[in-house]
Amino acid sequence: MQVISFLATKGGVGKTTLSYQFSKYLSQHGKKVLLLDLDSQRSLSSMFDLEEVTYTTENIFRGIGEVKVQQVDDNIDLIPASLNLGTSLLSDISMKPNKELLLFMWFGKNYKDFDYDYVILDLNPAWNLLTMNAATASDLIISPLEPSRFGYESHDKVIKGIEGLKEGVVDPRTLESYVIADLKFIANRVKHNTTTSKEFLSQLETFDDVIGVIPEKEAINASMLERKYVVDYLEEKDHMTQSDKKFIDTLENIFNEITKLGDED
Template sequence: MVITFANQKGGVGKTTLCMLFANYLVKRGINVLVVDIDLQKSIVSQRKSDRAAFNDQEEEYNVEGVDIDTQEEANVLMEKCKALDGVVLIDAPGTVADNTLLPVFVNSDYVICPYQYERKCLESTGVFVQLIEALKKKVSQMKLEVFFVPNHIDAKVGTKEEKELWQSTDDVFRRFGYVTERIPYKASIMRSNTFVLDKRQEADVMPCFDQIINVTHII
Protein backbone atom coordinates (compact mmCIF):
# COMPACT_ATOMS: atom_id res chain seq x y z
CA MET A 1 0.00 0.00 0.00
CA VAL A 2 1.29 3.45 -0.92
CA ILE A 3 0.23 6.51 1.09
CA THR A 4 1.40 9.98 0.07
CA PHE A 5 1.45 13.01 2.36
CA ALA A 6 0.66 16.02 0.21
CA ASN A 7 -1.03 19.38 -0.10
CA GLN A 8 -0.54 22.37 -2.37
CA LYS A 9 0.36 24.35 0.77
CA GLY A 10 3.72 24.32 2.55
CA GLY A 11 4.15 24.02 6.30
CA VAL A 12 0.84 22.25 7.00
CA GLY A 13 2.41 19.23 8.72
CA LYS A 14 3.01 16.73 5.89
CA THR A 15 6.49 15.77 7.11
CA THR A 16 5.49 15.75 10.77
CA LEU A 17 2.45 13.53 10.21
CA CYS A 18 4.43 11.25 7.91
CA MET A 19 7.00 10.58 10.66
CA LEU A 20 4.35 10.19 13.34
CA PHE A 21 2.35 7.80 11.17
CA ALA A 22 5.48 5.75 10.40
CA ASN A 23 6.22 5.45 14.12
CA TYR A 24 2.57 4.66 14.84
CA LEU A 25 2.48 1.85 12.28
CA VAL A 26 5.77 0.18 13.26
CA LYS A 27 4.60 0.20 16.88
CA ARG A 28 1.69 -1.92 15.65
CA GLY A 29 3.94 -4.36 13.85
CA ILE A 30 3.48 -3.00 10.33
CA ASN A 31 6.35 -3.09 7.86
CA VAL A 32 7.05 0.55 6.84
CA LEU A 33 9.29 2.33 4.35
CA VAL A 34 9.44 6.13 4.25
CA VAL A 35 10.33 7.73 0.91
CA ASP A 36 11.25 11.40 1.08
CA ILE A 37 10.77 13.03 -2.32
CA ASP A 38 10.89 16.63 -1.08
CA LEU A 39 13.95 18.55 -2.27
CA GLN A 40 14.46 19.75 1.31
CA LYS A 41 14.89 16.09 2.41
CA SER A 42 13.53 16.96 5.86
CA ILE A 43 12.94 13.37 6.93
CA VAL A 44 16.32 12.21 5.62
CA SER A 45 18.10 14.87 7.66
CA GLN A 46 15.85 14.23 10.66
CA ARG A 47 16.86 10.55 10.52
CA LYS A 48 20.54 11.59 10.43
CA SER A 49 20.23 13.73 13.54
CA ASP A 50 18.01 11.13 15.22
CA ARG A 51 20.77 8.55 14.78
CA ALA A 52 22.94 10.64 17.06
CA ALA A 53 20.14 11.28 19.55
CA PHE A 54 18.94 7.66 19.73
CA ASN A 55 22.44 6.20 19.37
CA ASP A 56 21.98 2.60 20.39
CA GLN A 57 18.41 2.17 19.28
CA GLU A 58 17.44 -0.04 16.37
CA GLU A 59 15.96 1.61 13.27
CA GLU A 60 12.54 0.04 12.83
CA TYR A 61 12.08 1.34 9.30
CA ASN A 62 14.19 2.77 6.52
CA VAL A 63 14.05 6.33 5.23
CA GLU A 64 15.01 6.71 1.58
CA GLY A 65 15.62 10.03 -0.14
CA VAL A 66 14.69 10.12 -3.83
CA ASP A 67 14.94 13.07 -6.21
CA ILE A 68 12.15 13.24 -8.75
CA ASP A 69 12.86 15.54 -11.68
CA THR A 70 10.71 13.98 -14.40
CA GLN A 71 7.44 12.08 -14.70
CA GLU A 72 9.47 9.10 -15.90
CA GLU A 73 11.41 9.07 -12.62
CA ALA A 74 8.16 9.38 -10.72
CA ASN A 75 6.74 6.39 -12.60
CA VAL A 76 9.83 4.29 -11.89
CA LEU A 77 9.63 5.14 -8.18
CA MET A 78 5.93 4.27 -7.99
CA GLU A 79 6.39 0.92 -9.73
CA LYS A 80 9.04 0.07 -7.12
CA CYS A 81 6.86 1.24 -4.22
CA LYS A 82 3.83 -0.70 -5.43
CA ALA A 83 5.87 -3.90 -5.61
CA LEU A 84 6.91 -3.70 -1.94
CA ASP A 85 5.20 -5.48 0.93
CA GLY A 86 3.90 -3.44 3.83
CA VAL A 87 3.17 0.27 3.76
CA VAL A 88 5.18 2.86 1.84
CA LEU A 89 4.79 6.42 3.10
CA ILE A 90 5.83 9.16 0.66
CA ASP A 91 6.55 12.67 1.92
CA ALA A 92 5.81 15.06 -0.95
CA PRO A 93 7.08 18.62 -1.32
CA GLY A 94 5.15 21.73 -0.26
CA THR A 95 4.06 22.45 -3.78
CA VAL A 96 2.73 20.18 -6.47
CA ALA A 97 2.26 22.94 -9.04
CA ASP A 98 4.13 21.31 -11.92
CA ASN A 99 3.14 17.99 -13.46
CA THR A 100 6.22 16.03 -12.42
CA LEU A 101 4.51 14.45 -9.44
CA LEU A 102 1.29 13.43 -11.17
CA PRO A 103 2.37 9.75 -11.41
CA VAL A 104 2.81 9.76 -7.63
CA PHE A 105 -0.86 10.64 -7.16
CA VAL A 106 -2.09 8.37 -9.93
CA ASN A 107 -0.30 5.40 -8.34
CA SER A 108 -0.87 6.06 -4.64
CA ASP A 109 -3.64 4.24 -2.81
CA TYR A 110 -4.28 7.15 -0.45
CA VAL A 111 -3.25 10.74 0.09
CA ILE A 112 -3.10 12.22 3.56
CA CYS A 113 -3.65 15.95 3.18
CA PRO A 114 -3.11 18.01 6.33
CA TYR A 115 -4.65 21.48 6.44
CA GLN A 116 -5.30 24.35 8.79
CA TYR A 117 -8.37 26.50 9.28
CA GLU A 118 -6.83 29.60 7.78
CA ARG A 119 -7.93 31.34 4.58
CA LYS A 120 -4.71 30.94 2.55
CA CYS A 121 -4.38 27.31 3.53
CA LEU A 122 -7.98 26.49 2.71
CA GLU A 123 -7.58 28.12 -0.73
CA SER A 124 -4.45 26.08 -1.48
CA THR A 125 -6.08 22.90 -0.22
CA GLY A 126 -8.97 23.67 -2.58
CA VAL A 127 -6.52 23.96 -5.47
CA PHE A 128 -5.06 20.60 -4.49
CA VAL A 129 -8.53 19.03 -4.42
CA GLN A 130 -9.17 20.35 -7.94
CA LEU A 131 -5.90 18.84 -9.15
CA ILE A 132 -6.80 15.42 -7.74
CA GLU A 133 -10.35 15.59 -9.10
CA ALA A 134 -9.06 16.56 -12.58
CA LEU A 135 -6.60 13.66 -12.49
CA LYS A 136 -9.33 11.22 -11.48
CA LYS A 137 -11.42 12.34 -14.46
CA LYS A 138 -8.48 11.83 -16.81
CA VAL A 139 -7.17 8.54 -15.46
CA SER A 140 -10.07 6.13 -15.11
CA GLN A 141 -8.16 3.33 -13.33
CA MET A 142 -7.10 5.71 -10.55
CA LYS A 143 -8.46 4.59 -7.18
CA LEU A 144 -6.88 7.21 -4.95
CA GLU A 145 -8.79 8.30 -1.86
CA VAL A 146 -7.95 11.37 0.19
CA PHE A 147 -7.89 11.87 3.94
CA PHE A 148 -8.16 15.53 4.90
CA VAL A 149 -6.53 15.99 8.29
CA PRO A 150 -7.23 19.19 10.22
CA ASN A 151 -3.89 19.85 11.90
CA HIS A 152 -2.47 22.53 14.26
CA ILE A 153 -5.80 22.78 16.06
CA ASP A 154 -5.92 24.92 19.18
CA ALA A 155 -9.27 24.18 20.82
CA LYS A 156 -9.06 27.48 22.73
CA VAL A 157 -8.91 29.57 19.55
CA GLY A 158 -11.84 30.48 17.36
CA THR A 159 -15.09 32.34 17.87
CA LYS A 160 -18.43 30.55 17.60
CA GLU A 161 -18.78 31.89 14.03
CA GLU A 162 -15.29 30.73 13.10
CA LYS A 163 -15.95 27.28 14.46
CA GLU A 164 -19.12 27.08 12.39
CA LEU A 165 -17.12 28.13 9.35
CA TRP A 166 -14.56 25.38 10.04
CA GLN A 167 -17.39 22.88 10.25
CA SER A 168 -18.72 23.95 6.86
CA THR A 169 -15.20 23.73 5.40
CA ASP A 170 -15.05 20.13 6.58
CA ASP A 171 -18.43 19.50 4.95
CA VAL A 172 -17.03 20.70 1.61
CA PHE A 173 -13.90 18.51 1.89
CA ARG A 174 -16.09 15.56 2.87
CA ARG A 175 -17.48 15.60 -0.69
CA PHE A 176 -13.96 14.73 -1.93
CA GLY A 177 -12.72 12.31 0.72
CA TYR A 178 -12.62 11.54 4.42
CA VAL A 179 -12.23 14.34 6.96
CA THR A 180 -10.50 12.84 9.97
CA GLU A 181 -10.44 13.72 13.65
CA ARG A 182 -8.40 16.84 14.33
CA ILE A 183 -4.76 16.83 15.41
CA PRO A 184 -4.09 19.33 18.19
CA TYR A 185 -1.38 21.99 18.18
CA LYS A 186 1.05 20.52 20.71
CA ALA A 187 4.69 20.95 21.69
CA SER A 188 4.98 17.15 21.83
CA ILE A 189 4.13 16.94 18.12
CA MET A 190 6.86 19.48 17.30
CA ARG A 191 9.31 17.01 18.80
CA SER A 192 8.41 14.23 16.36
CA ASN A 193 11.31 12.10 15.15
CA THR A 194 12.02 9.03 13.05
CA PHE A 195 12.58 6.60 15.93
CA VAL A 196 9.88 6.61 18.60
CA LEU A 197 6.41 7.79 19.33
CA ASP A 198 6.09 8.97 22.92
CA LYS A 199 2.96 8.52 25.00
CA ARG A 200 1.76 12.12 24.53
CA GLN A 201 2.22 12.06 20.76
CA GLU A 202 0.41 8.75 20.58
CA ALA A 203 -2.56 10.11 22.53
CA ASP A 204 -2.71 13.18 20.29
CA VAL A 205 -2.67 11.32 16.98
CA MET A 206 -4.60 8.20 17.95
CA PRO A 207 -8.16 9.37 17.10
CA CYS A 208 -7.04 10.44 13.62
CA PHE A 209 -4.63 7.60 12.85
CA ASP A 210 -6.99 4.87 14.09
CA GLN A 211 -9.62 6.23 11.72
CA ILE A 212 -7.17 6.04 8.82
CA ILE A 213 -6.11 2.52 9.78
CA ASN A 214 -9.73 1.39 9.96
CA VAL A 215 -10.66 2.78 6.55
CA THR A 216 -7.51 1.53 4.79
CA HIS A 217 -7.51 -1.86 6.56
CA ILE A 218 -3.74 -1.55 7.07
CA ILE A 219 -4.13 -3.80 10.13
Protein backbone atom coordinates in the same frame (compact mmCIF):
# COMPACT_ATOMS: atom_id res chain seq x y z
CA MET B 1 1.09 -3.19 0.29
CA GLN B 2 -0.64 0.15 0.70
CA VAL B 3 0.81 3.33 -0.79
CA ILE B 4 -0.12 6.46 1.14
CA SER B 5 0.89 10.00 0.15
CA PHE B 6 1.01 13.03 2.41
CA LEU B 7 0.29 15.97 0.14
CA ALA B 8 0.09 19.73 0.69
CA THR B 9 0.13 22.60 -1.77
CA LYS B 10 2.09 24.85 0.59
CA GLY B 11 4.77 24.34 3.21
CA GLY B 12 4.46 24.60 6.96
CA VAL B 13 1.23 22.67 7.47
CA GLY B 14 2.78 19.60 9.08
CA LYS B 15 3.00 17.26 6.10
CA THR B 16 6.45 15.87 6.92
CA THR B 17 5.67 15.70 10.63
CA LEU B 18 2.61 13.57 9.91
CA SER B 19 4.57 11.36 7.50
CA TYR B 20 7.22 10.73 10.14
CA GLN B 21 4.88 10.28 13.08
CA PHE B 22 2.58 7.95 11.13
CA SER B 23 5.53 5.80 10.07
CA LYS B 24 6.59 5.49 13.73
CA TYR B 25 3.04 4.54 14.68
CA LEU B 26 3.00 1.81 12.03
CA SER B 27 6.42 0.56 13.10
CA GLN B 28 5.31 0.22 16.70
CA HIS B 29 2.32 -1.80 15.53
CA GLY B 30 4.59 -4.30 13.80
CA LYS B 31 4.13 -2.99 10.26
CA LYS B 32 7.01 -2.82 7.78
CA VAL B 33 7.29 0.61 6.21
CA LEU B 34 9.14 2.09 3.24
CA LEU B 35 9.48 5.87 3.25
CA LEU B 36 10.01 7.78 0.01
CA ASP B 37 11.11 11.39 0.43
CA LEU B 38 10.01 13.36 -2.64
CA ASP B 39 10.70 16.81 -1.21
CA SER B 40 13.94 18.55 -2.21
CA GLN B 41 14.06 20.18 1.22
CA ARG B 42 14.88 16.67 2.52
CA SER B 43 13.12 17.30 5.84
CA LEU B 44 12.01 13.69 6.21
CA SER B 45 15.43 12.33 5.23
CA SER B 46 17.07 14.55 7.84
CA MET B 47 15.12 12.79 10.60
CA PHE B 48 17.40 9.77 10.24
CA ASP B 49 21.13 9.07 10.39
CA LEU B 50 21.94 7.96 6.86
CA GLU B 51 24.85 5.97 5.52
CA GLU B 52 26.48 7.03 2.28
CA VAL B 53 23.63 7.86 -0.07
CA THR B 54 23.98 6.29 -3.52
CA TYR B 55 20.31 5.95 -4.47
CA THR B 56 17.70 8.66 -4.00
CA THR B 57 14.19 9.30 -5.22
CA GLU B 58 15.76 11.28 -8.08
CA ASN B 59 17.05 7.95 -9.42
CA ILE B 60 13.48 6.68 -9.57
CA PHE B 61 12.43 9.43 -11.97
CA ARG B 62 15.60 9.37 -14.03
CA GLY B 63 15.43 5.58 -14.30
CA ILE B 64 19.06 5.04 -13.34
CA GLY B 65 20.80 2.88 -10.75
CA GLU B 66 19.76 -0.21 -8.85
CA VAL B 67 17.18 0.29 -6.14
CA LYS B 68 18.81 0.66 -2.75
CA VAL B 69 16.91 1.29 0.46
CA GLN B 70 18.38 2.17 3.83
CA GLN B 71 17.12 0.70 7.07
CA VAL B 72 16.74 3.72 9.32
CA ASP B 73 14.72 2.35 12.24
CA ASP B 74 12.96 -0.78 13.43
CA ASN B 75 10.60 -1.80 10.62
CA ILE B 76 11.34 1.39 8.67
CA ASP B 77 13.36 1.71 5.45
CA LEU B 78 13.96 4.90 3.50
CA ILE B 79 14.82 6.08 0.02
CA PRO B 80 16.02 9.62 0.75
CA ALA B 81 15.44 12.74 -1.28
CA SER B 82 17.94 14.46 -3.50
CA LEU B 83 18.53 18.20 -3.51
CA ASN B 84 17.93 17.97 -7.27
CA LEU B 85 14.20 17.27 -7.04
CA GLY B 86 13.51 20.65 -8.53
CA THR B 87 13.27 22.61 -11.75
CA SER B 88 15.91 20.67 -13.68
CA LEU B 89 14.40 17.27 -12.90
CA LEU B 90 10.87 18.49 -13.55
CA SER B 91 11.98 19.87 -16.91
CA ASP B 92 13.66 16.60 -17.83
CA ILE B 93 10.77 14.32 -16.92
CA SER B 94 8.23 16.62 -18.57
CA MET B 95 9.72 15.45 -21.88
CA LYS B 96 9.29 11.76 -21.08
CA PRO B 97 6.39 9.64 -22.32
CA ASN B 98 3.92 8.67 -19.59
CA LYS B 99 5.42 11.42 -17.46
CA GLU B 100 2.71 11.14 -14.78
CA LEU B 101 3.20 7.36 -14.54
CA LEU B 102 6.94 7.09 -13.87
CA LEU B 103 6.52 6.27 -10.18
CA PHE B 104 3.58 3.98 -10.94
CA MET B 105 5.74 2.03 -13.40
CA TRP B 106 8.67 1.95 -10.94
CA PHE B 107 6.43 0.30 -8.36
CA GLY B 108 5.24 -2.17 -10.97
CA LYS B 109 8.81 -3.08 -11.85
CA ASN B 110 10.00 -3.48 -8.25
CA TYR B 111 6.85 -4.62 -6.47
CA LYS B 112 7.90 -8.27 -6.33
CA ASP B 113 11.10 -7.32 -4.48
CA PHE B 114 9.32 -5.28 -1.81
CA ASP B 115 8.26 -6.76 1.51
CA TYR B 116 6.40 -3.87 3.06
CA ASP B 117 2.97 -3.35 4.54
CA TYR B 118 3.00 0.37 3.78
CA VAL B 119 4.85 2.78 1.54
CA ILE B 120 4.66 6.38 2.78
CA LEU B 121 5.37 9.22 0.36
CA ASP B 122 6.30 12.65 1.70
CA LEU B 123 5.70 15.05 -1.19
CA ASN B 124 7.03 18.46 -2.05
CA PRO B 125 4.65 21.32 -1.13
CA ALA B 126 3.52 22.08 -4.67
CA TRP B 127 1.29 20.70 -7.40
CA ASN B 128 3.75 19.51 -10.03
CA LEU B 129 4.82 16.36 -11.87
CA LEU B 130 6.30 14.76 -8.74
CA THR B 131 3.03 15.27 -6.90
CA MET B 132 1.08 13.94 -9.87
CA ASN B 133 3.28 10.85 -10.01
CA ALA B 134 2.72 10.20 -6.32
CA ALA B 135 -1.03 10.70 -6.59
CA THR B 136 -1.20 8.29 -9.52
CA ALA B 137 0.76 5.63 -7.62
CA SER B 138 -1.15 5.98 -4.34
CA ASP B 139 -4.00 4.08 -2.77
CA LEU B 140 -4.72 6.89 -0.31
CA ILE B 141 -3.84 10.58 -0.17
CA ILE B 142 -3.82 12.49 3.11
CA SER B 143 -3.70 16.28 2.94
CA PRO B 144 -3.26 18.36 6.12
CA LEU B 145 -5.16 21.63 6.41
CA GLU B 146 -4.11 24.60 8.52
CA PRO B 147 -6.67 26.76 10.36
CA SER B 148 -6.54 29.77 8.06
CA ARG B 149 -7.88 31.08 4.78
CA PHE B 150 -5.14 29.10 3.06
CA GLY B 151 -6.60 25.95 4.61
CA TYR B 152 -9.91 26.49 2.85
CA GLU B 153 -8.16 27.29 -0.41
CA SER B 154 -5.92 24.23 -0.12
CA HIS B 155 -8.94 21.97 0.35
CA ASP B 156 -10.46 23.12 -2.93
CA LYS B 157 -7.14 23.24 -4.77
CA VAL B 158 -6.18 19.67 -3.88
CA ILE B 159 -9.62 18.32 -4.80
CA LYS B 160 -9.56 20.06 -8.19
CA GLY B 161 -6.00 18.91 -8.83
CA ILE B 162 -6.83 15.26 -8.15
CA GLU B 163 -10.03 15.43 -10.19
CA GLY B 164 -8.15 16.91 -13.14
CA LEU B 165 -5.48 14.24 -12.85
CA LYS B 166 -8.11 11.50 -12.83
CA GLU B 167 -9.56 12.86 -16.04
CA GLY B 168 -6.20 13.27 -17.74
CA VAL B 169 -4.30 10.10 -16.82
CA VAL B 170 -6.34 7.28 -18.33
CA ASP B 171 -5.81 3.96 -20.03
CA PRO B 172 -6.27 4.76 -23.76
CA ARG B 173 -7.90 1.38 -24.37
CA THR B 174 -10.45 1.33 -21.56
CA LEU B 175 -10.56 5.06 -20.74
CA GLU B 176 -10.37 4.08 -17.07
CA SER B 177 -8.30 6.38 -14.90
CA TYR B 178 -5.01 5.24 -13.44
CA VAL B 179 -5.74 7.49 -10.45
CA ILE B 180 -7.66 5.43 -7.89
CA ALA B 181 -6.55 7.03 -4.63
CA ASP B 182 -9.06 8.00 -1.99
CA LEU B 183 -8.50 11.60 -0.83
CA LYS B 184 -8.92 12.60 2.82
CA PHE B 185 -7.98 15.65 4.85
CA ILE B 186 -6.73 16.22 8.40
CA ALA B 187 -7.13 19.51 10.22
CA ASN B 188 -3.74 20.08 11.81
CA ARG B 189 -2.28 22.36 14.48
CA VAL B 190 -5.70 23.63 15.52
CA LYS B 191 -5.74 25.86 18.59
CA HIS B 192 -8.77 25.55 20.84
CA ASN B 193 -9.19 29.16 21.90
CA THR B 194 -8.80 31.39 18.85
CA THR B 195 -11.46 32.91 16.64
CA THR B 196 -9.67 31.66 13.53
CA SER B 197 -9.65 28.06 14.75
CA LYS B 198 -13.28 28.20 15.83
CA GLU B 199 -14.31 29.52 12.41
CA PHE B 200 -12.14 26.88 10.77
CA LEU B 201 -13.73 24.04 12.77
CA SER B 202 -17.17 25.39 11.95
CA GLN B 203 -16.31 25.34 8.24
CA LEU B 204 -15.00 21.78 8.51
CA GLU B 205 -18.43 20.62 9.57
CA THR B 206 -19.57 21.23 5.99
CA PHE B 207 -16.89 18.87 4.62
CA ASP B 208 -17.39 15.10 4.54
CA ASP B 209 -13.77 14.26 3.72
CA VAL B 210 -12.04 15.38 6.95
CA ILE B 211 -11.11 12.37 9.09
CA GLY B 212 -9.89 14.17 12.19
CA VAL B 213 -8.61 17.24 13.97
CA ILE B 214 -5.13 17.33 15.52
CA PRO B 215 -4.79 20.08 18.12
CA GLU B 216 -1.77 22.34 18.44
CA LYS B 217 0.70 20.63 20.77
CA GLU B 218 4.25 21.73 21.56
CA ALA B 219 5.15 18.10 22.26
CA ILE B 220 4.95 17.42 18.51
CA ASN B 221 7.68 19.97 17.79
CA ALA B 222 9.78 18.75 20.71
CA SER B 223 9.47 15.11 19.65
CA MET B 224 10.55 15.97 16.11
CA LEU B 225 13.62 17.74 17.46
CA GLU B 226 14.49 14.59 19.40
CA ARG B 227 13.54 12.34 16.45
CA LYS B 228 10.95 10.47 18.49
CA TYR B 229 7.41 9.27 18.13
CA VAL B 230 5.40 11.87 20.03
CA VAL B 231 3.65 9.17 22.08
CA ASP B 232 7.01 7.86 23.28
CA TYR B 233 8.09 11.42 24.03
CA LEU B 234 5.03 12.08 26.18
CA GLU B 235 5.16 8.73 27.94
CA GLU B 236 8.76 9.39 28.97
CA LYS B 237 7.67 12.44 30.96
CA ASP B 238 7.68 12.14 34.75
CA HIS B 239 4.02 13.04 34.81
CA MET B 240 1.62 12.82 31.89
CA THR B 241 -1.28 15.25 32.09
CA GLN B 242 -4.86 14.56 31.09
CA SER B 243 -4.23 16.85 28.13
CA ASP B 244 -1.32 14.64 27.08
CA LYS B 245 -3.44 11.50 27.33
CA LYS B 246 -6.26 13.09 25.36
CA PHE B 247 -3.82 14.17 22.65
CA ILE B 248 -2.40 10.65 22.37
CA ASP B 249 -5.89 9.19 22.03
CA THR B 250 -6.81 11.75 19.37
CA LEU B 251 -3.65 11.21 17.33
CA GLU B 252 -3.68 7.42 17.45
CA ASN B 253 -7.39 7.29 16.61
CA ILE B 254 -6.64 9.33 13.48
CA PHE B 255 -3.69 7.12 12.57
CA ASN B 256 -5.86 4.05 13.09
CA GLU B 257 -8.47 5.58 10.80
CA ILE B 258 -5.83 6.08 8.11
CA THR B 259 -4.85 2.41 8.30
CA LYS B 260 -8.49 1.35 8.02
CA LEU B 261 -8.98 3.57 4.97
CA GLY B 262 -5.91 2.03 3.37
CA ASP B 263 -7.17 -1.48 4.09
CA GLU B 264 -10.46 -0.70 2.37
CA ASP B 265 -8.76 0.00 -0.98
